[in-house]
Amino acid sequence: MTLPVFDAAAIERAAGPQLVLETVRDALIAHAEGRTHVPPPLHLDFREADGDCHVKAGWISGAADFTVKIATGFYGNPALDLPANHGLVCVVSARTGQPRALLDDGGLLTAWRTAAAGALLTHAMARPAAGTLAVFGTGEQARLQALWLAELRPVGAVLVHGRSPDRARALCDVLGAHGLAARPAAAEEAAEADMIITATPARSPVLDAARVRAGAHVTGIGTDMPHKNELPPALFHRARTVATDDHDQCLDHGDFGHAVRAGAVAEDGDIAAGLLLKAPVDRPDTAITVADLTGVGALDAALASAVLGRLTG
Amino acid sequence: MTLPVFDAAAIERAAGPQLVLETVRDALIAHAEGRTHVPPPLHLDFREADGDCHVKAGWISGAADFTVKIATGFYGNPALDLPANHGLVCVVSARTGQPRALLDDGGLLTAWRTAAAGALLTHAMARPAAGTLAVFGTGEQARLQALWLAELRPVGAVLVHGRSPDRARALCDVLGAHGLAARPAAAEEAAEADMIITATPARSPVLDAARVRAGAHVTGIGTDMPHKNELPPALFHRARTVATDDHDQCLDHGDFGHAVRAGAVAEDGDIAAGLLLKAPVDRPDTAITVADLTGVGALDAALASAVLGRLTG
Known part of the structure; x- marks a missing residue:
């Protein structure tokens, strides 16, 4: 039998936010409980083409499948009218x-x-009565974070802050078409929202910790390399609860690591994000909470397997 | 565009020994000259299913493609009427x-x-006048080694030595159908052939070094893990020239490593196999020569790319 290949269009027809949210929730819990297997990735560099390739594998103990993900970034591609990034996920039986x-x-x-992951943690950690959402960034993640959070709880006004006013307005239009009351906002105003999600490639903090209000929750998802930094150390210093999706990763190349190295929070001052998804989070209405998410490879395995179940089921 | 998938039947229709021999020759030379990139492999274990997965990547400097190879071994599969090993090679553009x-x-x-690799090194290192070939082992490699060597030079009598007389006879029938004069032989007789290729999973040497004749060449391809051993250290001690496809690998888990640890040959007593493919090998008619091949990952990249060229060309 020839190996079946499914493209993005087929995947979008077969699966949506509900399946993804449920699967990622279970996988984050499994990761927090030490039931995931993520070997060190394999890496190849292509200097002349300004490209690289990362291969990551992941498995959740007992799951029927594991995955091998091949991801490339070739940074001269846009000049050739090609996307910089390509990816491919191979789903393999963990039984045979x-x-x-x-x-x-x-x-x-x-x-x-x-x-x-961002929507789940924002929902779990924010006050039940939290209403306004601020999104820093105007890309695909900024859009998805707002829309998927709205799958989990009512979202009031959405404030969109981006470096490009045009892109911020465009995102507001998209969110508006999905029924969200979105408008562009300055960073100062966005920092005062009840819920804040940062989804930028920033190399220095995008919001002023002093402006973040008591009772707010902040989720950072853009910082995935040591030279990136979205959330200021002072925010971690003010936070009552800090969640990380993977302690070692966040310490190495997340905003949590910047805060630890700045002395704003203790190295053991975090809690595994997955544990906060198991039961209602105990948080006073005046506390500030922060989630630092760097991306957990085992989630790829769980999600690919769940999506394949829909595609072939 | 959907990613094309080609199965073994399509590959066998598109390519054959000549393309493979040419491609592997060039790749072995590139490896000997330090023009290959093979990062440490990625590895996952599945203890309950008695399985494992290795992911290997390879690239030859300047080549248009690189490959990522996913190989699994699940050792309970035969009881389920499934093969123990599965594999998949992804060919990726090294430009985009x-x-x-x-x-x-x-x-x-x-x-x-x-x-x-076995056929190329046997041909390059054996005396031009060498006639008889002995093959230790009766599996797929034993068959291919004999047939592909016959693509490169005339082969006289082929002596097949295997633990199972039935399998040895069956292989002789297959080789006979391809025009080779093959017959089963005892290990003692096989050890006296002009050219000897060992392709077994043996854990202790399969031939007696004292029986190997002056002027003979021996290629070992079965030893690919530290607990395996086909060629005796005494053979390396007698050899004038020892070729390894990868010095570090052969030292770590090849027959060369066993010989070095036994004090039969110096740790720097080998030459890169690829260098012997560039020009006629200078060897007296009375010298014994040995090739220890453990398998070079960059060859996968070169071969997959060449085969894909035929499939899509």
């Missing part, structure tokens, strides 16, 4: 080692699990 | 990072590049 399918998803599943 | 195709080859390309 047989390849089951390929998801030629163009990075869709990675975007989905990132969006789901 | 775009996946180009998947070769769902069931391990065919690995078998081919192993066969080609």
